[in-house]
Each structure stands twice: as C-alpha cells, then as structure tokens.
Amino acid sequence: xxxxxxxxxxxxxxxxxxxxxxxxxxxxxxxxxxxxxxxxxxxxxxxxxxxxxxxxxxxxxxxxxxxxxxxxxxxxxxxxxxxxxxxxxxxxxxxxxxxxxxxxxxxxxxxxxxxxxxxxxxxxxxxxxxxxxxxxxxxxxxxxxxxxxxxxxxxxxxxxxxxxxxxxxxxxxxxxxxxxxxxxxxxxxxxxxxxxxxxxxxxxxxxxxxxxxxxxxxxxxxxxxxxxxxxxxxxxxxxxxxxxxxxxxxxxxxxxxxxxxxxxxxxxxxxxxxxxxxxxxxxxxxxxxxxxxxxxxxxxxxxxxxxxxxxxxxxxxxxxxxxxxxxxxxxxxxxxxxxxxxxxxxxxxxxxxxxxxxxxxxxxxxxxxxxxxxxxxxxxxxxxxxxxxxxxxxxxxxxxxxxxxxxxxxxxxxxxxxxxxxxxxxxxxxxxxxxxxxxx
Amino acid sequence: xxxxxxxxxxxxxxxxxxxxxxxxxxxxxxxxxxxxxxxxxxxxxxxxxxxxxxxxxxxxxxxxxxxxxxxxxxxxxxxxxxxxxxxxxxxxxxxxxxxxxxxxxxxxxxxxxxxxxxxxxxxxxxxxxxxxxxxxxxxxxxxxxxxxxxxxxxxxxxxxxxxxxxxxxxxxxxxxxxxxxxxxxxxxxxxxxxxxxxxxxxxxxxxxxxxxxxxxxxxxxxxxxxxxxxxxxxxxxxxxxxxxxxxxxxxxxxxxxxxxxxxxxxxxxxxxxxxxxxxxxxxxxxxxxxxxxxxxxxxxxxxxxxxxxxxxxxxxxxxxxxxxxxxxxxxxxxxxxxxxxxxxxxxxxxxxxxxxxxxxxxxxxxxxxxxxxxxxxxxxxxxxxxxxxxxxxxxxxxxxxxxxxxxxxxxxxxxxxxxxxxxxxxxxxxxxxxxxxxxx
Numbered sequence: 001x002x003x004x005x006x007x008x009x010x011x012x013x014x015x016x017x018x019x020x021x022x023x024x025x026x027x028x029x030x031x032x033x034x035x036x037x038x039x040x041x042x043x044x045x046x047x048x049x050x051x052x053x054x055x056x057x058x059x060x061x062x063x064x065x066x067x068x069x070x071x072x073x074x075x076x077x078x079x080x081x082x083x084x085x086x087x088x089x090x091x092x093x094x095x096x097x098x099x100x101x102x103x104x105x106x107x108x109x110x111x112x113x114x115x116x117x118x119x120x121x122x123x124x125x126x127x128x129x130x131x132x133x134x135x136x137x138x139x140x141x142x143x144x145x146x147x148x149x150x151x152x153x154x155x156x157x158x159x160x161x162x163x164x165x166x167x168x169x170x171x172x173x174x175x176x177x178x179x180x181x182x183x184x185x186x187x188x189x190x191x192x193x194x195x196x197x198x199x200x201x202x203x204x205x206x207x208x209x210x211x212x213x214x215x216x217x218x219x220x221x222x223x224x225x226x227x228x229x230x231x232x233x234x235x236x237x238x239x240x241x242x243x244x245x246x247x248x249x250x251x252x253x254x255x256x257x258x259x260x261x262x263x264x265x266x267x268x269x270x271x272x273x274x275x276x277x278x279x280x281x282x283x284x285x286x287x288x289x290x291x292x293x294x295x296x297x298x299x300x301x302x303x304x305x306x307x308x309x310x311x312x313x314x315x316x317x318x319x320x321x322x323x324x325x326x327x328x329x330x331x332x333x334x335x336x337x338x339x340x341x342x343x344x345x346x347x348x349x350x351x352x353x354x355x356x357x358x359x360x361x362x363x364x365x366x367x368x369x370x371x372x373x374x375x376x377x378x379x380x381x382x383x384x385x386x387x388x389x390x391x392x393x394x395x396x397x398x399x400x401x402x403x404x405x406x407x408x409x410x411x412x413x414x415x416x417x418x419x420x421x422x423x424x425x426x427x428x429x430x431x432x433x434x435x436x437x438x439x440x
Numbered sequence: 441x442x443x444x445x446x447x448x449x450x451x452x453x454x455x456x457x458x459x460x461x462x463x464x465x466x467x468x469x470x471x472x473x474x475x476x477x478x479x480x481x482x483x484x485x486x487x488x489x490x491x492x493x494x495x496x497x498x499x500x501x502x503x504x505x506x507x508x509x510x511x512x513x514x515x516x517x518x519x520x521x522x523x524x525x526x527x528x529x530x531x532x533x534x535x536x537x538x539x540x541x542x543x544x545x546x547x548x549x550x551x552x553x554x555x556x557x558x559x560x561x562x563x564x565x566x567x568x569x570x571x572x573x574x575x576x577x578x579x580x581x582x583x584x585x586x587x588x589x590x591x592x593x594x595x596x597x598x599x600x601x602x603x604x605x606x607x608x609x610x611x612x613x614x615x616x617x618x619x620x621x622x623x624x625x626x627x628x629x630x631x632x633x634x635x636x637x638x639x640x641x642x643x644x645x646x647x648x649x650x651x652x653x654x655x656x657x658x659x660x661x662x663x664x665x666x667x668x669x670x671x672x673x674x675x676x677x678x679x680x681x682x683x684x685x686x687x688x689x690x691x692x693x694x695x696x697x698x699x700x701x702x703x704x705x706x707x708x709x710x711x712x713x714x715x716x717x718x719x720x721x722x723x724x725x726x727x728x729x730x731x732x733x734x735x736x737x738x739x740x741x742x743x744x745x746x747x748x749x750x751x752x753x754x755x756x757x758x759x760x761x762x763x764x765x766x767x768x769x770x771x772x773x774x775x776x777x778x779x780x781x782x783x784x785x786x787x788x789x790x791x792x793x794x795x796x797x798x799x800x801x802x803x804x805x806x807x808x809x810x811x812x813x814x815x816x817x818x819x820x821x822x823x824x825x826x827x828x829x830x831x832x833x834x835x836x837x838x839x840x841x842x843x844x845x846x847x848x849x850x851x852x853x854x855x856x857x858x859x860x861x862x863x864x865x866x867x868x869x870x871x872x873x874x875x876x877x878x879x880x
Contacts, residue, residue: 041557
C-alpha cells in the first residue's frame with residue numbers, strides 16, 4: 001500500500017477524551033473513530049489489525065473442531081421469552097420494535113438463537129459433540145461505555161456454543177475451548193491467565209475468565225506467579241484426546257487464580273508471599289459450562305444410545321476481537337507508539353522514503369516495495385511528500401515491526417537501514433541484503 | 441472437512457414456503473435458516489459460499505483502488521437529520537431509541553456516516569481521489585421480505601463511496617467501480633448487464649443497475665443482445681488510465697439497456713427485432729454519482745489548487761453479497777441441485793465413500809482426503825454411515841464441482857470415479873491419476 005493513496009488519518013495532538021494509552025494510540029494512529037457514544041468505525045489501519053486478530057481466532061476455533069456459521073444481529077423477543085431472559089436481561093439489552101410492532105432485540109449474546117438452531121435439526125446423540133461459533137456484532141447498551149473499543153456498546157464477539165449428550169462430554173468440550181483460548185492469546189502475543197469466574201447473566205456451574213495483566217484493567221486479580229512458566233498447548237494438540245486435554249486443564253488450574261468476585265483471601269494467603277501476584281487485569285475471554293440451563297426450557301434434546309430423550313449439555317465461549325486489539329496495545333507499546341506483535345501487525349514492513357522526489361530514493365523504494373509485495377508481504381510505502389522526521393514518527397506510532405529506511409546518503413552507496421521497531425536496533429545493509437533478510 | 445463431524449442439515453422434503461428455486465435449494469442444502477421474518481442465519485455451508493463471494497468482491501474493490509474500513513451498524517439520527525433523509529426515508533428505516541432515549545437507527549446505507557468521516561479528516565484536494573468501502577450488515581424493514589436472502593431485511597452489503605474534487609474526477613471514479621463490478625460478477629460466474637437506472641432514495645444524476653437475467657427476477661428489463669459479446673475488463677486493467685476506462689464504459693453503454701422504470705419504448709423499437717432482449721432480471725449491483733447531494737448539506741469540502749474550498753463530488757456503489765448467493769443459484773442449477781462456479785463453491789472436491797466401514801474404501805478415501813488437503817484444496821469427505829444413493833444425492837444437491845467416488849468394486853483394482861457435477865461426465869482412473877488431475 002502506498003501511503004499517499006491510503007486513508008490513515010494520523011492525529012498530531014493527544015486526544016483529550018482518551019483516558020488509557022490504547023485508546024489514545026488507536027485514535028492517534030487513525031485506527032478508529034467514535035461515531036456515537038460507544039459506537040466506533042474501524043478505519044483502514046484498525047480494520048487490518050482486527051482482520052488479523054479474527055483470522056487467528058478463527059484458525060484456533062477450527063483447529064479445536066468448532067464449526068463457523070453466522071447468526072444475525074437482530075433477534076425476535078419470543079426466543080428470549082422462552083429462556084426467561086427477556087425480562088431478566090435489563091437495560092443493557094437494546095429492545096427494538098419493527099414496523100409491524102413486533103418486539104425484537106439487538107443480540108447481546110446468542111445462547112437462545114443457537115439453541116433454537118440446534119433443536120430444529122439435531123435429533124440424535126450420533127451427531128454430537130457439536131460446537132458452532134460465529135464472529136458477529138453484538139450490542140450491549142452499557143450505561144458507561146469507555147476506553148474506546150475496550151468497552152464499547154456495538155462490538156465484535158466470537159461466541160461458540162457446544163452441545164453434548166453428557167456432562168462428561170460437555171466438560172471435554174469445555175477443555176477444548178480452554179486449550180484453544182490459550183493458543184489464541186499466545187499467538188496474539190498475550191499471556192493470559194485463566195481464572196475461576198462468576199457466571200453472571202449467562203449462568204451455569206463452571207466458568208473461567210482469561211485475563212491479561214495491565215495497569216488499566218478493570219478487574220482486580222489475584223494469582224500464583226507460576227502461570228508464566230506453563231506451556232502453551234502445541235499446534236498439533238489432539239483435541240479428541242480426553243486425557244491429554246485434561247492434563248493441560250489440570251496444570252493450568254493447579255495454582256491459585258481468581259478475580260475479586262471469586263477471591264478467597266485465605267487460599268491466597270497460603271501462597272508464599274514471593275509467589276503471590278496481585279494486579280489489575282483485562283478480561284479477554286470468558287468460557288461457561290451451564291449444562292441444561294437453556295436446553296431444558298427450550299426443549300433441545302436428542303435421543304441417546306438408551307433410546308430415551310435427553311436434554312443436551314451446553315457451554316458457551318466468548319472472545320471479543322474489538323477488545324483484544326486495545327488489549328494487545330496495552331500490553332505492547334512505548335512512548336513513541338504501538339509495538340505490534342508480528343502476527344497482528346497491520347503491515348509486516350514499512351519502507352520509509354526519506355526524500356520523496358529524489359530519483360535514487362524513489363527508485364530504491366520502488367525496488368524494495370515490489371520485492372516485498374512479490375514475496376506476499378503486507379508492505380506500506382511511505383511515499384508522502386513530507387519531512388523524514390514526520391515519517392519516522394508515523395512509523396513508530398503505527399507500530400509496524402520492521403522499518404526499512406531509504407535516505408539519499410546511504411542509497412548513494414546502495415545501502416538502506418533496517419530498524420526493528422521493538423528493540424530500536426538499526427542495521428545498515430545493501431538493498432539486496434535487506435530483501436533477503438526480510439523475505440526469507 | 442469430514443461430513444460426519446460437520447453441521448450440514450440437509451432437508452429431504454421441498455420446503456413449502458420457498459417460492460423460487462434458489463430459496464428452495466438453499467434451505468434444502470442446509471445453507472440458511474430463517475430466524476424471524478426476513479432475518480436469516482447462514483449455516484456453515486452457506487457461510488462458506490458467502491465468504492468466497494465476499495473475498496472476490498473485496499479483491500476487485502482493492503484492485504480498483506478502494507480502501508476497506510468498517511462502519512458500525514447503528515447510527516445516530518442526528519447525521520440523517522443533517523442530510524434531510526431522516527424524515528424522508530420512511531418506514532423501511534428501523535428506528536431505535538437507546539437507554540438514554542437518544543434516537544438511533546440501524547443503517548440502511550452509509551452516505552451520511554462516510555461523509556461525516558470524510559469531513560472530519562480530509563481537508564485538501566491532495567488527498568483525493570478517495571474511495572472508502574466496507575462490507576457490513578444493513579437493515580431495511582421491507583413490508584414484504586421474500587425469496588429467502590434475495591430480499592431479506594437484515595442483509596450484507598458492500599458499499600463504497602468515492603470523493604473527488606471535480607465532476608470529471610468523480611465520473612472517472614464512477615467508471616472505476618463500473619469496471620470493477622463487471623469483473624466481480626464475471627468472476628462469480630455471472631453475466632451482468634449494466635442498465636441506466638432510477639436513482640431512488642440515494643439521489644443523483646447518473647446511475648446504473650447491474651442486472652442478471654433470470655425468470656424469477658423482480659425487474660423487467662429491455663436490452664440489446666450484444667451484451668453477451670462484450671469483453672470483461674482484464675485483471676491487469678489500469679484503473680488510473682482515464683481514457684482506457686472511458687472506452688470500457690463507452691462500449692458497455694453503447695447499446696440499449698434499461699429497466700422498466702427507465703424504459704424508452706421508442707428507442708427499444710428502433711433495435712432490429714431479432715436483436716431485442718426482453719426478459720426478467722435480478723438486480724445484483726447499483727452504482728450512483730450524486731455530486732454534492734450529501735457534501736453540501738453536511739459541509740464536506742476540501743481546499744482546491746485554487747486555494748478555495750469546494751464541496752466534494754461523491755458517488756456510491758453497492759453490491760449485496762447475501763443476494764448474490766441466491767442469484768448465482770438462479771443462474772446455475774439443475775433438477776438435482778446447485779451447480780457452483782468453482783470460484784465460490786463451498787468445497788472444491790467431495791470425496792464420496794460409497795461404503796463407510798469397508799477397509800479398502802476407508803483407506804482410499806483417507807488417502808485422497810489427505811492428498812487434497814495437503815494441496816490446499818477445500819475438500820469434503822462424505823464418511824457418513826449412510827447409503828451410497830443418499831451420498832450421491834447430497835453431493836449433487838450441494839453442488840460441489842468435482843465428486844470423487846470411491847466404491848468397493850473399483851477400489852479393489854485401485855480405481856475411483858471422478859464426476860464433473862456440471863456436465864455429469866464420469867471417468868474411471870487410478871487414485872494417483874485422480875490426485876494428479878485435481879491437484880495439478
């Protein structure tokens with residue numbers, strides 16, 4: 001992408017409304033724009049990051065055997081009357097009447113709808129286990145939306161729903177998502193700690209929140225420090241291996257970790273003081289096992305091997321991609337801007353033309369740009385008619401992992417500078433060497 | 441994907457509510473499910489097709505220089521009061537009040553919002569031309585939603601918006617999208633005819649609808665038969681070449697074509713009778729040039745090279761992916777089911793195990809399945825415990841372009857049958873030959 005033809009409205013001033021660093025940097029880098037309270041557009045740079053986050057979430061859901069569909073945003077109130085949540089959900093649910101005056105709502109979550117889909121088609125235990133997910137917009141009419149897309153009203157959620165014949169089966173389905181979430185967050189450059197959590201309006205018996213540590217987090221968290229040493233499940237994890245997933249789950253739940261709602265001061269005090277971690281965190285995922293909570297009132301049942309009908313055991317599993325983007329920034333930035341993990345960077349490489357219009361610089365930049373494009377890299381070429389200092393500041397702000405700097409002096413001897421955004425390390429090398437290094 | 445682990449609820453009976461063949465086949469193939477009137481879930485098979493359609497739409501938008509962002513579904517009423525459309529839009533607009541009693545709406549289109557984004561950031565003609573698009577859900581509260589996702593209330597739309605300093609520039613931007621649309625429909629296996637059209641509630645001076653011919657179409661269309669001979673712009677079309685795009689546009693608008701709203705009986709009668717085409721069609725795209733209709737009331741202006749401020753000239757360009765899927769089916773099916781063009785097929789290949797549980801069949805199927813997977817093909821393995829006849833019917837119904845049939849008799853001599861869904865042609869060959877043929 002040539003920056004001269006791109007739409008990336010960088011703000012020079014720090015926006016006053018932004019209280020936390022991720023919100024500030026997302027506005028400054030031209031990633032998002034608030035359209036009304038708690039409702040955001042994702043501008044092109046932000047959209048690129050969001051797409052990469054979604055792609056990783058999707059890959060890990062698929063790897064764990066979940067199947068993607070897409071449910072609509074608007075739901076009929078009737079479904080929620082069946083489950084009993086229509087009245088219970090309160091003011092966070094955006095209630096709507098259509099032109100026929102039928103009561104509708106903008107889905108805050110999809111337990112009812114997916115249960116309705118399930119009961120319409122699945123009749124036998126032979127079609128289980130089943131896990132259906134989508135990545136779809138949700139709306140929760142928060143009284144106090146804030147922190148940009150960290151807590152917005154219209155937001156994107158990946159929500160998966162598992163269906164099993166038995167409680168044991170459902171617990172295995174739960175552990176599949178548990179392991180998939182560990183992999184997902186790790187690939188996003190985050191170290192997330194699973195914590196026993198309150199089940200809230202979703203309900204149920206078993207629930208974990210995945211929390212990453214950040215000073216700006218809304219949750220108070222207490223845990224053992226051992227979490228940093230636990231292994232992330234590998235890419236070839238066998239998600240059908242019940243014992244294998246059990247042992248991953250057992251390790252990750254073997255030491256103390258809880259949010260303030262579930263905190264047990266006595267248990268926490270029993271940990272040697274040097275191994276205690278008390279901090280603030282951001283919830284980036286939440287998984288639930290809730291058995292027959294929806295299947296029973298909504299009549300979602302299958303015939304078992306015994307010939308009898310059984311209500312299915314269900315779980316639900318949520319990750320918020322529009323929250324993950326700021327969470328990643330909270331975990332990875334410096335005073336100059338964002339530092340993207342390579343897996344979600346909007347561009348892999350930015351080529352900085354220090355002197356647009358200079359023939360040697362332009363030609364070296366074009367050569368690099370086309371070599372990187374040809375190799376399938378996402379590359380941004382800063383070909384704007386602007387000062388070199390402005391371009392350096394932009395590159396640091398938007399956090400592209402590698403900068404290739406093309407200046408009139410070095411290019412005269414066929415050389416460019418390669419800068420690592422994270423470490424700040426710079427290295428001078430020939431154009432060919434830069435291509436080989438970054439394409440290889 | 442192993443069908444035994446997939447979620448593809450095939451209906452055996454023809455659903456009574458479906459009036460047209462695409463709706464019937466989408467329901468029977470388990471692609472969609474109606475959740476409330478005119479509001480659909482896309483089940484996994486349908487989601488796969490929709491994703492492929494979106495990917496082609498996106499590639500062609502990007503090729504033509506449009507830049508992707510994502511605007512939210514909910515909009516504030518204020519924006520629409522600025523343009524004057526809030527009162528004008530009528531009952532198709534879904535009006536909502538949030539918990540603070542602020543008037544909102546579910547966007548039926550995004551001219552106002554994108555103009556608001558534009559005016560917030562762009563101040564100089566140097567940043568033009570600009571074309572911003574997104575692929576986002578829309579809601580239009582149709583009085584009579586019907587034909588499945590062909591005319592639904594919640595639907596997906598790709599809407600692009602161009603901004604130019606001058607009318608001439610805007611007309612070039614219009615022709616870029618005109619050419620991009622020709623390419624898009626062609627890659628989807630459709631022959632679309634651009635027709636002068638009424639501008640409706642979007643407004644403006646110049647507008648074309650893209651229509652594909654189908655007996656079930658809602659529009660009556662009149663055109664010259666020459667359209668079938670015109671060339672589709674090639675993949676290396678230079679979208680900056682003003683004269684080049686002009687000549688594509690000129691050819692495609694050189695002969696008579698109009699929907700009934702714009703029909704000129706005298707002009708049509710002037711065409712020799714043998715060259716007249718009078719038929720029904722489905723609108724699959726609509727493009728508009730409307731100048732300053734939104735920029736002037738909303739104050740979207742830039743400084744020109746003359747140092748003065750000018751309202752920008754705008755256009756908008758819509759394609760409905762959730763309508764394109766049934767439109768493709770209307771254009772490509774037979775009595776046994778859907779016949780997908782390869783570009784949007786949910787799977788490239790289906791491997792049919794005629795006798796699941798038979799050791800030789802199972803092992804040949806696994807060999808084929810993993811060879812195709814390894815080659816990056818989207819492959820479905822029908823490993824269900826079911827009769828061969830049922831599997832053949834399913835494969836025909838869901839329209840996967842190539843079937844590889846593994847039966848106990850032929851597999852004994854190391855052979856399988858390869859069937860082309862479209863032509864019905866079958867060929868017996870060794871497993872190795874089948875892999876080479878389909879992977880090559």
